[in-house]
Amino acid sequence: MNPVRSTAVNSRIVVNGGLLPVAVRTGGTQLEAAKQTPHGGTLVDLILKTDEEKEAAMAKCTKELQLTPRQLCDVELIMNGGFSPLTGFMDESTYQHVVDNVALPDGLIFGLPVVFDTDDEDLQPGDIVLLKDGERPIATVEFTDKFLPNKAYECKKCYGTSEIEHPGCLMVATERGKYYMGGKVTGLNLPIRDFPCKTPAEVRATLPDDVDVVAFQCRNPVHRAHYELFTRALDDPLVGPEGVVLVHPTCGPTQADDIPGVVRYKTYEVLKEETHNDRTRWEYLPYSMHMAGPREAIQHMMIRKNFGCTHFIIGRDMAGSKSSVTGEDYYGAYDAQDYAKEKGPELGVIPVPSLNLVYTEEEGYVTADEAKERGLHEKKLSGTKFRQMLRGGEDIPECNEYVTC
Incomplete structure (x- = not known):
């Protein structure tokens, strides 16, 4: 299927040879509701209106x-x-x-x-x-x-x-x-879902057009360790002043043993209510995970570009998976980060490596390197145990260092 290609012509736009009207700012430039340009130059909208x-x-x-x-x-x-x-x-x-x-x-x-x-x-x-x-x-x-x-x-x-x-x-x-x-x-119509999913145009309209927007992707239920990770990403030297983070988890199908999307969505709603951070935006993505490691990281970055993001947080083992027989990882811990750094300039999205955070008895959340250097006592909760506790309706402790995305 041929993609849309476009060039701006005053207040109209050429799309596959035909002229379509576009909204313009008072300055006469093509409207982009966020700082980032859509992938390929034009944000596609195929939904009939009447x-x-x-x-x-x-x-x-x-x-x-x-x-x-x-x-x-x-x-x-x-x-x-x-x-x-x-x-x-x-x-x-x-x-x-x-x-x-x-x-x-x-x-x-x-x-x-x-x-x-x-x-x-x-x-x-x-x-x-x-x-x-x-x-x-x-x-x-x-x-x-x-x-x-x-x-x-x-x-x-x-x-x-x-x-x-x-x-x-x-x-x-x-x-x-x-x-x-x-x-x-x-x-014709957007699906009716338990987790509301705004369109790229709707999300872009809520984003500032003069600061960096950092996307946080996750396929798992969220918790405090994630919050520490994506808010601290705003302090990365790659992110400009006053940047904001778009928390944008996937809530569609994923691998068999993951928590259902509706449950994942509810964990984000709870954290959103508990934090109230002006530099954090919360939306949901109807995406079907492939667990494709490096190539899926590129897919996620491309999608978030269309939603208006300029930066993308890349965690360790991003979209990684294990053999259902041997339990061995299919990708190296930093394969996705390395591939994102290679492709980022071409894609037009800046990858931001996530911090390796741990929870310590003495200082709360710190980087793993700091905890090791200072001899701090770490408290850990594995992803498997975390999912088991959620399924069993148990209380999740605050000291959860599980931050797989």
């Missing part, structure tokens, strides 16, 4: 399909601009280029392929299909091609392994359908 337009779009459909939870996340981020500059699911050539080169065919960096999967033998290029979540119409898709992917090759390139013990490979092999299909998406 009932008449929506009815006309649905009238063209000859088939209906129910979206899986992962597909629902992808459709939402395509149509609201989170995956800008995409305007639909990737066709075979675009998919292959992203798998091979971590970039779209025009060279624009893109971390992971975005595909529509199906086992339906009857679906064919040219079909216009209504995509639904239960009874709610979400979007239409006009399919352009259908192909058999080499899933083992895709996994090897995107996840660094084709072992089924990797949760991303397991998802590709057992959850995704036999075929992938490319197609142009037309948005």
Whole structure:
């Protein structure tokens, strides 16, 4: 699927050869509600605005399909601009280029392929299909091609392994359908979720346009150690004065043993109420985790660029995963950080390495290096134990150093 490409022309914008109006500031420049420029130059918005337009779009459909939870996340981020500059699911050539080169065919960096999967033998290029979540119409898709992917090759390139013990490979092999299909998406309605998800345009409108915005990504329930991590990131020399942090956790599907998204969302709401920090903003992302380590870090940075972020906190073992058989890590602790530093200048997002914080009996939260140098006594709670306590309804202690993202 071809991405949107644009160039500014006074108060209008050229999009794929056609002129569309854009809002302008009093100074006459193209409106960007935040300091950051969207990926590819234009923030995509594929959602129809009137009932008449929506009815006309649905009238063209000859088939209906129910979206899986992962597909629902992808459709939402395509149509609201989170995956800008995409305007639909990737066709075979675009998919292959992203798998091979971590970039779209025009060279624009893109971390992971975005595909529509199906086992339906009857679906064919040219079909216009209504995509639904239960009874709610979400979007239409006009399919352009259908192909058999080499899933083992895709996994090897995107996840660094084709072992089924990797949760991303397991998802590709057992959850995704036999075929992938490319197609142009037309948005109808955003999903109704227990965790409210603002569009990139809505989030950008809340952000300052004159200071740095640091994104914090997490797939786990949040706690005080995370708070210490993302607020202290604002003191990093890479972040300008008066910067703000956008706490933007993923609440969509992830690996099997993770806490459900709705529960994760509720932990953030509690922390938000307890802290009331003017330099912290809180939003939620309908993204389906792949646990792809370095390449997923690039995907997260790209998405947050579309939401208006200039910086991105990269934790140790970002989006990492372990073998379900051996328990061994698939990625090194700093692989994602190193890859983000390499790709950051090209992407236009500055990676901010997260502090390795620990909780000590004497001083509370300090860096691990300081605790070691001063001989402070650390108190630890493993991620596994943390999830067990949440599932059991136990009280979570304040001295939790578990900060995996």
